[in-house]
Amino acid sequence: MKSKDRQLGMNADISRRDFLSGVSIAIGASLLPPSSVAADIGKQDLAGYYPPRLSGMRGSHPGSFEVAHTARDGATWEGEDTGEEYDLVVVGGGISGLSAAYFYRQAMGNSARILVLDNHDDFGGHAKRNEFEIDGRLIIGYGGTMSLESPGGYPEIAKKLLRELGIDTERFYTAFDQDLYASLGLTSGTFFDKETFGSDHLAIGDIVAADVLKHLPLSEQGKADLVRLLADERHFLDDMPPAERFDYLVRTDYRTYLKERGGFGEELLKVMESHSRSVWAVGIDAVPAHTAWRDAYPGFADLDLPVSSYEEKVDEPWIFHFPDGNASVARLLVRTMIPSVAPGEDMEDIVTARFNYQRLDDPKSAVRIRLNSTAVRVQHLDDDLKKPLRVTYVRDGEARSLTAGKVVMACYHAIIPHLCPEMPATQRAMLSRSVRAPLVYTNVLIRNWTSFVKLGLHSVTCPGSYHHGVVLDYPVSLGDYECTKSPDEPIVLHLTRVPGQPGRSAREQFAAGKRELLATSFETFERNIRDQLGRILGDGGFDPARDIAAITVNRWPHGYAYGYDPDTDRVAFNPSLWPEEQRSWVKGSRRFGNISIAATDAASNAMAESAIEEAHRAVSELTTRP
């Protein structure tokens, strides 16, 4: 091992490896009587199976996506018939798929037999829970979808579901400690890395305050640009007739707007480069300037444009956050449908409820969830499309098939044409237009956060670095779970990375980013994480070799769902602005025989409320129309 790696702690004894197919499962299996390790038993049925505790490479973890990619590439399977029959099979166990199971049960009664298939080792899709244990203490993090954003503006169907699950959004006003970090004098910072800006520099606080600005590794022109942009005193469309402005901003990316209309130089553009990444999963070179205007990015001042209904948002604080993010929504859905899976009954006790995964696929339960199971074929039993369906899935390398009265496809839309080749060619073409933006949510458990307090920081934006942002976990205490309040206690750092190749179209960047994520080893992530945190926090006394206790990288090659138009090469960041005839996500999601189609791809809006709303629509199509 190189001495640099040793300094970073690459040899440190931390929780970083994914043992799913190794030690922990082998121990579980050995506890079972030999007869119960039958051919059809899945890993999840073995004692000790508890994926939230796994660290290392999570999200789209090794073993979860390979079968689907083989199906995409044309492989076919003849599944051995298990003889199982369900009223409904749901492909995809994310919030949309679980909501579909919930709505179907509501419509058809609690005895309806429902099976949810998901290719991951845990349910929830992007709603992923990461747990850590340190010094006997449970620390909970979120590996994907983070918060209910402005739930006051949710569609009624999503509000109703949350209420039925016992989620009282008012409770977050007391659960989320909005004063903790401010009371410790912590603020945000910006880290300028030497590879991008010539030297490493951590700017703490307001980047354009005179005493902060003067130390930035930028030229005088770069600093002047920064001051001018952040002052946000005027927009740059004075010489364009007002009637043309809207179209121009929709067609032009924010980077070009700043460069060509604002006259800003390359240094400023580098500082701003990652501004849009965590929200849109793409840099400013591919985000429409109109989207930047709508999100109140600097450079538009008092620019007045028509606001569509999609753009009206309820103004609520960013506090609607369970310690495991929206994984609690998924867990509440599962516990409601399969009560034996975990004790408890409300939004408080769900936070620490220990789930018994052996109960998820219990033959005695009307609702079952089968993990590590990739659907590879969904086909009506005959051509008249009124008959039930044969669903084939692959688990542990073996194909099996079963019969379903109806199917809700709550998976990524681009895979559906490969699973359902009988669908009309036009519908398959529309489904194929759905694109997913890749991104990474990394959780790093550190032994204490005294370095943050010494530096006066709670979050850092890192425009040129491997991860674009580092934040202390949101301070939320709910039920028996107490968040970390003292800097001497361990805490989870949340890091975000969006791979991208500036200069290419958004769709090309998504495709390249996806390839990059699947080809990047955990070791590469770990080295970059240690290096970056050491460089940002070193002056506060942080030592990556000593202070990092565990790392969980949640990579999502298929992250945010967007519609796409190949004729214009545009991604539907703001779907409500697209004319009806271009809304491929609506056309692709139409019911086909006894198959209906849910998931956020159906809305081109990667948000929990759309996952729920589309599930409701998909189930209504199957239950209220012949």
Ligand SMILES: Cc1cc2nc3c(=O)[nH]c(=O)nc-3n(C[C@H](O)[C@H](O)[C@H](O)COP(=O)(O)OP(=O)(O)OC[C@H]3O[C@@H](n4cnc5c(N)ncnc54)[C@H](O)[C@@H]3O)c2cc1C
């Ligand atoms: C990192 C990240 C952060 C986010 N943050 C937020 C947030 O803060 N708030 C918010 O509202 N939204 C957020 N989102 C958006 C999120 O996508 C939605 O809110 C919602 O969780 C999506 O649910 P879904 O069920 O439609 O899709 P998914 O969660 O993607 O679930 C689909 C499931 O189907 C599975 N699947 C695919 N193909 C198959 C197959 N052939 N067989 C079996 N299973 C299959 C997938 O693997 C996946 O598990 C975030 C997304 C990401 C990636």
